[in-house]
Amino acid sequence: MSFFASKVKIDWEVDPDGLERHAECVAAKALADLQNTGIPDIPIRFSGEENLQTRSLPLEQHKLLLAHSISPLPLYKTLVLLDALIQDKNPCYEQYERLALAKALISSISNLYFGPEVGVGTIKKDAAVIEPWLKGVQTMVNDLKVLSDRDVPSQVLQGDARSLPGLLPRQSVDMVITSPPYPNEKDYTRTTRLESVLLGFLQTRSDLRSVKHQLLCSNTRTVYKDNHDDRYITDQSKIQELADSIEMRRIELGKTSGFERLYARTTRLYFGGMYRHLADLRDVLRPGAYLAYVVGDQASYFRIPIRTGALLASLAESLGYEAIGIDLFRTRLATSTREHLREEVVLLRWMGSK
DSSP states (O other): OHHHHHHHHTOOOSOHHHHHHHHHHHHHHHHHHHHHTTOOSSOOOOOSOOOOOOOOOOHHHHTTSOTTSSOHHHHHHHHHHHHHHHHTOOTTTHHHHHHHHHHHIIIIISSEEESSSEEEOSOOSOOOOHHHHHHHHHHHHHHHHHOSOOOOOOOOOOSOTTOOBTTBOTTOEEEEEEOOOOSSSOOGGGTTHHHHHHTTSOOSHHHHHHHHHTSOOOSGGGOOTTOOGGGGGTTOHHHHHHHHHHHHHHHHHTOOOTTGGGHHHHHHHHHHHHHHHHHHHGGGEEEEEEEEEEEEOBOTTTTOOBOHHHHHHHHHHHTTOEEEEEEEEEEEEOTTTOOEEEEEEEEEEEOOOO
């Protein structure tokens, strides 16, 4: 989903007037289809006794959604819109219209909220679908019309940041600015789950497992037996001591759940994955390249503090990077300890292999 959104956002070659006309035709078709079933796009006021007959997703796909993330009636309207997009499919406009739907889903159609974790907020029995989708397309059209120069070269690559040789040319990168995952219990696939399912990127449990399998391990739900990233940091004493202290605290507290038993391994896999990334990155960096990593301290694992920024800087130095500094970006309140945790920008420089 992230790759799809990024790819669409940098493609400015579409005719904005044509996109606008096509979206209006699709909207008219979807509205007519809804009218034929007696369901308007304008939200219905429920008396509590309605029993509207609507269709839903196949059961396997529906099980992938966060429970109550979208109500049955808005889901039905979304499926009607998707049908209209398929029936009037135009390859020139399809990706923009689908991205506009993804945005509308999380901003107004669904019951989701982001704060910063994704969760289910107020349950809306009904919500408009066609109107916010069409407004989203119109925003794209307006943006495209004001662009004076559309010939701006840019490229989005889909790959593993822990395995860069072959994906990027040698010594081709001057700067890296990124915010990687932190070691915590946040399942990043939940953030885009709704739109990933409705746009067809995830159709089965196997699809979801495949996506998680490719992620940098930062939570217990992405720990897999064939992930051996921890072997890269066996000589990193600070990380080993941290993981050992987490495991000792688990034993002291008598915690035996499957997830809790994986906390120490998750910590090792996370920093091992970041080690792999920084090691592979050296080959594609130009001498003098600058790097900025936005990372946050954590206390998710039995309230043992994980100073992510300091540990990441130490890892980088062991690989030959120069750690320029660690700048405070902001602080946030930990829900478990009520401690103010630091979110920092780790600044690095690569001067070339010695």
